[in-house]
Amino acid sequence: MGNLVVDNAQNAQSCICPQCPTYKKSELTGILYCAKGKAAESAEAAGCICPNCPVAKQYNLDQPYYCMKGKSVDLK
Ligand code: SF4
Numbered sequence: 001m002g003n004l005v006v007d008n009a010q011n012a013q014s015c016i017c018p019q020c021p022t023y024k025k026s027e028l029t030g031i032l033y034c035a036k037g038k039a040a041e042s043a044e045a046a047g048c049i050c051p052n053c054p055v056a057k058q059y060n061l062d063q064p065y066y067c068m069k070g071k072s073v074d075l076k
């Protein structure tokens, strides 16, 4: 199981999803997928920058593509 990421304003502000190639290529509108879960929109994988994100570092996250896979806490 991944760590539980808190869905709060500070983490939302730190999330770098909108800068990522997958985000730009797809029509994603959300943020903080590691805490909130999968995106409502479908996404096509084109690279994930989660490993560079301060939230991933803070919570020791080890996976990419939370926008497609869902919350960190739900992932093995
Ligand atoms: S780890 Fe990924 S999904 Fe989570 S806040 Fe950072 S960029 Fe967004």
Ligand code: SF4
Pocket (backbone or CB within 6 Å): 016, 017, 018, 020, 021, 022, 023, 028, 033, 047, 048, 049, 050, 064, 065, 066, 067, 068
């Ligand atoms: S979870 Fe990863 S692939 Fe998805 S939008 Fe965030 S940085 Fe991009």
